[in-house]
Structures are given as structure tokens and as C-alpha cells.
Amino acid sequence: MRHRHLLYALPMAVLALSACKEQEAAAPAKPPEVGYVTLKTQSVLLSSDLPGRTAAFRVAEVRPQVSGIIQKRLFAEGAVVNKGQQLYQIDPSTYQAAVAKAQATVNTTRNLAQRYKRLVESRAISRQQYDDAVAAAEQAQADLRMAQINLEYTKVLAPIDGRISRSAVTEGALVSQNQSDALASINQLDPIYVDVTQASVDMLRLRSEMERGELTLAAQGQVKVALKLEDGSAYRLTGAMKFSEVTVDPGTGAVTLRAAFPNPDNLLLPGMFVHATVTEGVRDNAVLVPQQGIARDLKGQATAFVLGDGDKAELREVQLLRTLGNEWLVGAGLQAGDRVITEGVQRVKDGGQVTAATARNVQPNPAMASAAQ
Incomplete structure (x- = not known):
């Protein structure tokens, strides 16, 4: 009798278990929780990092204007000399x-x-x-x-102020009026030039943005330049852009820009490799989006999920111009007021319902903080 009841109980348990699973499957899935950032417009100071080399502000090669035997050298090699100071005495x-x-x-x-x-x-x-x-x-x-x-x-004088090189001749050497070799050279190092190169396409882009009113020069039209030395340290003094080459190098497609820096301690020497941060201007009404909110599809197109009506995720293609700290500068695809999902993006589908809250994974942009200073 007991076995017969067991035979009836087993099918009933199986049916009850199947019914529970069907009820669970029928229950709607809970929308994923996401964090979002509301975009806004702001004024942004734009700059470019360009490689460059230092060059003397003035260079003068010391040559004899008459022929004769060098009797005396009257300077210390590597010392600072003044214009009009006697350097050599010819017999x-x-x-x-x-x-x-x-x-x-x-x-x-x-x-x-x-x-x-x-x-x-x-x-x-x-x-x-x-x-x-x-x-x-x-x-x-x-x-x-x-x-x-x-x-x-016969008194060979310094033509400019500056630091003099080692002497190419000694006492007793015969020099001539029209010789091609210099006796020494003098470099004026304060101020000092920094020559940097910029791609011509970037220069054209900047001019187009200025003509369209999208970019305005900062600091009353002066282009400020900051400098980073070979060892990665920042140079403490700021320079200003002075000159732009009138031709493009056909080999590199680049234009040479020249900035001048004060160099009172002669820390910068000619030929040093440096990195210059060149201030391009101020972009008003710029839209920045956190990098966490941007992804790439299989074609490499930048995309972002935006919260639409009813907290439904909408996938948009985005045009990005450049990075600014931990954010992207947006060219098209996003605008002020858009709520961009930056947290839980991997759980979101286009058109899917989400549970949205203010994002907690976005940190203040250090680039904007330094620009404000």
C-alpha cells in the first residue's frame, strides 16, 4: 500500500516543480542598474603637446678682420662675455x-x-x-x-653679449682676414628660443575653428607655451609664441613654430630636446563626456548609451575630437542635457529598460582643474 502512495506522490512533485519554474520564467527580469552623468557646456582651454629643440636667441661667430699672429686669448672658455669685450689680441x-x-x-x-x-x-x-x-x-x-x-x-671684440664657446685657436696661431673657420662662437641664451613642429593639417584645423568662431585666442591674443624638460620635469617659466614658419616641410608635412622663453639661470642650452605645451585657445560651449561612457564598435566607431524617455537606453554614434584629462571633447552626437551612462554599460542593450541613478565612478577632471588655475 505504501509503495502505491509513493508512485502517486512522485508525479505530483514533478508537476509542482515544473509549475514553479514556469512561474519564475514568466516573471519579468529586473532592469539593470546604471549610473549616468548629465552633460553640460563649458569653456575649455585647449592645448597641444609638441616636440621641440632649444636654439640660441642670438649666435655670433668670432672671426678675424685682419691677418696676423694671435698674441693673447683674453677670455675664459665657457664664460659669459659682454658686447665690446676684447677676446683676442693679434700682433x-x-x-x-x-x-x-x-x-x-x-x-x-x-x-x-x-x-x-x-x-x-x-x-x-x-x-x-x-x-x-x-x-x-x-x-x-x-x-x-x-x-x-x-x-x-687687431683687438678682436665680442660682437654680442652671451656665453662663449671654447677657443679654436691658441696663442701663436696664424689667422687670416678671410678664413672660413671661426675663432669661437657666442650664444645669447637669455631669452632662448624653442623651435617646435606642428602638423600642417592641425594648423589648418585651428585656423578653420577660429574662422568659424569655435575657438578664440586666450590672454589678449598671446599664445602661451609651457615646457617640459628631457628628464620629465616642468620648466618653471612660461614662454610665448613668436613666429610661425611660412613654408611647410615637404618631407615631414610639418610647420616650425618658434617660442621665446626667459632663461635667467641658463638652465636651457641650445640643442636640448623638450616637450612644449602650446595653448591653442578657448573653446566656448564645449561638451565633455567621461571616458567611461565611450565604447567602440567592431568598426572602431565611438558610441555612447544615452538615457531616453522612460529610462530606456539609446545607443548613439559619437564624434570625438580629443582627450582632455579623463574626458573626451565631443564634436557631434551628444549635447548639453544628455544623460550618458558611465556605470554598468556592459549590462545595457540598445532600447533596453534600465534603473538609473547618478554615477559614482566619475572623478573630477584634473585637466580642467589645472586650466582653471
């Missing part, structure tokens, strides 16, 4: 003799011209003879001035 003996000879010729021709003046007044000589004597006196005076200049050139 002046032959040039002193030339000055003395020219002076004697001046005295002779001047006396002859004065004597001819009295004679021409008494008609003892012709006017032509007197004119020739005056011309000879003037020629002698010019020769004297040239001899004096050559004597002055």
Missing part, C-alpha cells in the same frame, strides 16, 4: 707701422697742398696742380683712417 706691430707711414704721408701731402694754395693765388702754378695736391692730401687722410681701422681690428 699689432705691422699695423702700427702702417699707421705711422700713413701719418707721414698725410703730413707731407697736407704741407704740399698748403704751399700750392699760396702759389695758385699768385698764379705761380696752375689751378690743376693745386687741385691734384688737395686730392692727394685727402687720399692720404683716407689711407691713414684705413690703417687706423686695421690697427683697431
Whole structure:
């Protein structure tokens, strides 16, 4: 009898279990919980990081203007020299003799011209003879001035202020007036130039944005530049853009930009590799979206889920311009007021219902904080 009751109980239990599973399957799935950020417009300071090298503000090569033997070197190699400071002394003996000879010729021709003046007044000589004597006196005076200049050139002077290089010659070396090799070079390092390169396509984009009114220059039209050194440290002084090359390098497709930086401690030396952060301008009414809210489809297209009516997720294609800290600058596809899902994105489907709350996974943008300062 007991076995018969068991035979009836087993099918009933199976039926009851199946009914429970059907009820569970029929119950609607709970919408996934997501976090969102409401987008807004703001003014954004845009900048570009460009590679560059330092270059001296002024460079002067020291060359002799007369020939002779170097008697003395009058500077310390690597020291700072001032404009007009004597650097070398060339043997002046032959040039002193030339000055003395020219002076004697001046005295002779001047006396002859004065004597001819009295004679021409008494008609003892012709006017032509007197004119020739005056011309000879003037020629002698010019020769004297040239001899004096050559004597002055035996003192080789610094043409500019700056730091001087090592000397290419020593005492006793013979130098000539037209030699191609410099005796030394002087670099003016304060201020100092930084030459950076920018792709021509980026330059065209910037000009187009300015013409459309999307971008305005900051700081009364001055383009500010910050500098990062080879070791990664930041240079403490800010520079300003001074010059843009008028041609594009056909090999690289880049344009050279030149900025000037104060360099009172001579920390920056010519030829150093640096990274320059160039301020492009201010974009008003910019829309930024957290990077957590952006994904890529199989084609590489940027997409974002936006909360629509009734808290339904809507998938949108987005045009992104650049990163700014931990956010993307949006070109198209999103606008102020859109609620972009940044938390729980992997659980969302296009058109699916969600339970939305303010996102907790979005941190303040450090780039915006530094721009505000």
C-alpha cells in the first residue's frame, strides 16, 4: 500500500516543480542598474603637446678682420662675455707701422697742398696742380683712417653679449682676414628660443575653428607655451609664441613654430630636446563626456548609451575630437542635457529598460582643474 502512495506522490512533485519554474520564467527580469552623468557646456582651454629643440636667441661667430699672429686669448672658455669685450689680441706691430707711414704721408701731402694754395693765388702754378695736391692730401687722410681701422681690428671684440664657446685657436696661431673657420662662437641664451613642429593639417584645423568662431585666442591674443624638460620635469617659466614658419616641410608635412622663453639661470642650452605645451585657445560651449561612457564598435566607431524617455537606453554614434584629462571633447552626437551612462554599460542593450541613478565612478577632471588655475 505504501509503495502505491509513493508512485502517486512522485508525479505530483514533478508537476509542482515544473509549475514553479514556469512561474519564475514568466516573471519579468529586473532592469539593470546604471549610473549616468548629465552633460553640460563649458569653456575649455585647449592645448597641444609638441616636440621641440632649444636654439640660441642670438649666435655670433668670432672671426678675424685682419691677418696676423694671435698674441693673447683674453677670455675664459665657457664664460659669459659682454658686447665690446676684447677676446683676442693679434700682433699689432705691422699695423702700427702702417699707421705711422700713413701719418707721414698725410703730413707731407697736407704741407704740399698748403704751399700750392699760396702759389695758385699768385698764379705761380696752375689751378690743376693745386687741385691734384688737395686730392692727394685727402687720399692720404683716407689711407691713414684705413690703417687706423686695421690697427683697431687687431683687438678682436665680442660682437654680442652671451656665453662663449671654447677657443679654436691658441696663442701663436696664424689667422687670416678671410678664413672660413671661426675663432669661437657666442650664444645669447637669455631669452632662448624653442623651435617646435606642428602638423600642417592641425594648423589648418585651428585656423578653420577660429574662422568659424569655435575657438578664440586666450590672454589678449598671446599664445602661451609651457615646457617640459628631457628628464620629465616642468620648466618653471612660461614662454610665448613668436613666429610661425611660412613654408611647410615637404618631407615631414610639418610647420616650425618658434617660442621665446626667459632663461635667467641658463638652465636651457641650445640643442636640448623638450616637450612644449602650446595653448591653442578657448573653446566656448564645449561638451565633455567621461571616458567611461565611450565604447567602440567592431568598426572602431565611438558610441555612447544615452538615457531616453522612460529610462530606456539609446545607443548613439559619437564624434570625438580629443582627450582632455579623463574626458573626451565631443564634436557631434551628444549635447548639453544628455544623460550618458558611465556605470554598468556592459549590462545595457540598445532600447533596453534600465534603473538609473547618478554615477559614482566619475572623478573630477584634473585637466580642467589645472586650466582653471
